[in-house]
Amino acid sequence: MIAAYPITPQTPLTEKLSEFVEGGELNAEYVAVESEHSALTVCTSASMAGARTFTASSAHGLAYMHEMLHWAAGARLPVVLACVNRAIGAPWNILNDQQDSISQRDTGWIQIYARNNQEILDSVLQAYKIAETVYVPVMVCYDGYVLSHAEMPVAVPSQEDVDKFLPSYQPHTILDPANPKNYNLVTLADPRVNTEGVLCHGYMELRYLLQEALQNSGEVIIRVGQEFAELFGRSYANMFWEDRLADADIVIVAMGSLAMEATVAADMLRVKGHKAGVLGMRVFRPFPKADLLKALKKSRLIVVFDKNISYGSEGATCSEIKSALYGSGVNAVIRNFIVGLGGRDVKAREMADAVTKSLPLLKEGFLNSEYPEWICYI
Amino acid sequence: MNARLHEIRWHGRGGQGAITAAKIVAQAAYLKGYRGITAAPSFGAERRGAPVSASTRISPQTVMVISQVEKPDTVVVLDHTLLKYQEVTSGLDRGGWLVVNSQQHPKELNITGDFNIANADATRVCRELGLIIAGLPVVNTAILGALVHATNVVDMASIEAVIRERFSDSMIDINLAAIMKTFEITKLKKIR
Numbered sequence: 001m002i003a004a005y006p007i008t009p010q011t012p013l014t015e016k017l018s019e020f021v022e023g024g025e026l027n028a029e030y031v032a033v034e035s036e037h038s039a040l041t042v043c044t045s046a047s048m049a050g051a052r053t054f055t056a057s058s059a060h061g062l063a064y065m066h067e068m069l070h071w072a073a074g075a076r077l078p079v080v081l082a083c084v085n086r087a088i089g090a091p092w093n094i095l096n097d098q099q100d101s102i103s104q105r106d107t108g109w110i111q112i113y114a115r116n117n118q119e120i121l122d123s124v125l126q127a128y129k130i131a132e133t134v135y136v137p138v139m140v141c142y143d144g145y146v147l148s149h150a151e152m153p154v155a156v157p158s159q160e161d162v163d164k165f166l167p168s169y170q171p172h173t174i175l176d177p178a179n180p181k182n183y184n185l186v187t188l189a190d191p192r193v194n195t196e197g198v199l200c201h202g203y204m205e206l207r208y209l210l211q212e213a214l215q216n217s218g219e220v221i222i223r224v225g226q227e228f229a230e231l232f233g234r235s236y237a238n239m240f241w242e243d244r245l246a247d248a249d250i251v252i253v254a255m256g257s258l259a260m261e262a263t264v265a266a267d268m269l270r271v272k273g274h275k276a277g278v279l280g281m282r283v284f285r286p287f288p289k290a291d292l293l294k295a296l297k298k299s300r301l302i303v304v305f306d307k308n309i310s311y312g313s314e315g316a317t318c319s320e321i322k323s324a325l326y327g328s329g330v331n332a333v334i335r336n337f338i339v340g341l342g343g344r345d346v347k348a349r350e351m352a353d354a355v356t357k358s359l360p361l362l363k364e365g366f367l368n369s370e371y372p373e374w375i376c377y378i
Numbered sequence: 379m380n381a382r383l384h385e386i387r388w389h390g391r392g393g394q395g396a397i398t399a400a401k402i403v404a405q406a407a408y409l410k411g412y413r414g415i416t417a418a419p420s421f422g423a424e425r426r427g428a429p430v431s432a433s434t435r436i437s438p439q440t441v442m443v444i445s446q447v448e449k450p451d452t453v454v455v456l457d458h459t460l461l462k463y464q465e466v467t468s469g470l471d472r473g474g475w476l477v478v479n480s481q482q483h484p485k486e487l488n489i490t491g492d493f494n495i496a497n498a499d500a501t502r503v504c505r506e507l508g509l510i511i512a513g514l515p516v517v518n519t520a521i522l523g524a525l526v527h528a529t530n531v532v533d534m535a536s537i538e539a540v541i542r543e544r545f546s547d548s549m550i551d552i553n554l555a556a557i558m559k560t561f562e563i564t565k566l567k568k569i570r
Contacts, residue, residue: 145418145419146418147444149418149419150416150417150418150444151401151404151405151415152416152417153413153415257444258444260442261442261445264442264443346445347445347446347448348445
């Protein structure tokens with residue numbers, strides 16, 4: 001079941017899917033709704049009726065879904081959504097940054113970010129398996145225009161292999177007129193007995209279980225990534241991408257396509273004799289603190305590039321890294337650069353320059369700055 | 379096959395098909411055996427007649443650069459009136475190629491720069507062959523003939539294969555004819 005609102009912000013993605021459905025290549029129901037809020041509502045409802053569901057949106061469309069994003073996660077429905085990352089107004093801008101999905105960070109969804117077009121396809125397949133195992137909805141995020149409108153070679157797996165990896169959906173919730181039930185009714189703070197005399201969770205216990213599901217989902221995400229590697233030969237056995245971290249004392253952190261550009265920046269720094277590596281965030285929620293800590297053990301300087309910002313604070317990835325390192329004994333200098341908002345081009349040489357500019361801090365022992373720096377014309 | 383990354387930047391006007399051309403060349407390079415390929419529009423609010431650009435990156439290895447092309451090896455210009463904008467030839471270095479759709483001879487184009495120039499009147503080719511859609515000559519495929527003439531990054535056989543795959547039956551022959559004709563009339567001005 002696919003539901004989508006076919007207007008800007010939207011991408012060729014849903015257009016293509018409607019062609020697949022219309023042409024009979026994809027056995028699905030395609031519902032063209034009147035808003036993104038309704039798109040996700042149709043998905044959650046269809047999911048409760050036992051269907052495998054998909055929708056896609058960006059920017060303002062995703063913001064408009066906000067209420068239902070919370071609902072899908074709270075109702076523990078394995079909905080999969082592609083978020084094509086775009087900036088949010090005002091002022092109007094249709095181009096890429098990650099403010100839209102980062103603004104939905106706390107809705108209880110698993111968030112996976114793709115670096116390139118192959119990873120988009122691979123991540124969507126994995127997303128269903130993850131969502132249907134842990135009963136948490138999954139958002140597959142990828143950079144608008146930079147990836148969504150770019151062409152690059154993608155290996156398309158055979159239907160047979162995909163069916164092996166992801167068999168038909170076995171729903172855990174079926175809303176059936178023959179056996180009427182009520183789900184997600186008003187649930188007050190404390191546990192209460194239901195009409196059948198059974199003591200049921202209060203709101204807080206249900207929310208605890210959502211947090212527990214996300215905390216435990218890391219293992220599933222890694223296991224699914226390993227299974228994917230066995231079948232398709234492309235490994236997703238980690239929650240982040242590591243590039244030359246084994247000997248790196250300078251680590252660049254970036255998420256999405258920027259994590260690819262960052263490897264070119266690391267090349268430039270290596271040529272100059274710096275031991276630079278890249279940590280590319282793949283899974284942002286749940287945030288892989290423990291694994292990340294191991295990967296950053298040798299780091300002395302961590303430069304985090306964020307295509308988003310929590311206004312009045314700093315970039316979201318940077319906050320997570322700082323939080324992960326607290327009390328770990330890794331006392332690396334951490335610098336945060338806000339880049340690429342509203343589609344501003346981010347070049348490898350600019351990232352390398354930002355790292356070079358941060359090097360003197362190593363001698364000064366200045367670990368933490370209150371606010372990020374911006375790579376912009378002000 | 380080139381061992382290193384080759385970057386092509388396309389300049390045209392909205393509606394001329396610069397982005398489609400970027401994608402055709404990307405696909406042709408893939409057919410030729412390159413595995414690192416990207417083709418992307420450079421993202422402005424694109425509208426008919428306004429200057430637009432796109433890029434194609436071609437490499438034997440996976441392309442990790444995702445930002446806009448800064449130092450192109452080749453620049454293809456679908457409308458020579460765009461040459462007055464400085465950004466069109468920006469970053470084009472010695473040994474690079476400027477491929478221009480223009481009726482003028484390369485020497486008359488009045489471009490100074492340390493790069494080679496390939497020039498063909500693809501507009502006239504399209505008019506003569508009747509390759510016109512909505513009143514406009516479809517120069518984006520025709521100019522590929524000049525690109526193939528000037529550089530070795532893609533060849534005619536792979537371009538032809540892509541045209542045959544991408545285009546509807548009635549449009550294949552006329553597009554191939556335009557590409558061949560433009561290939562034949564391309565004039566080169568090489569730097570010494």
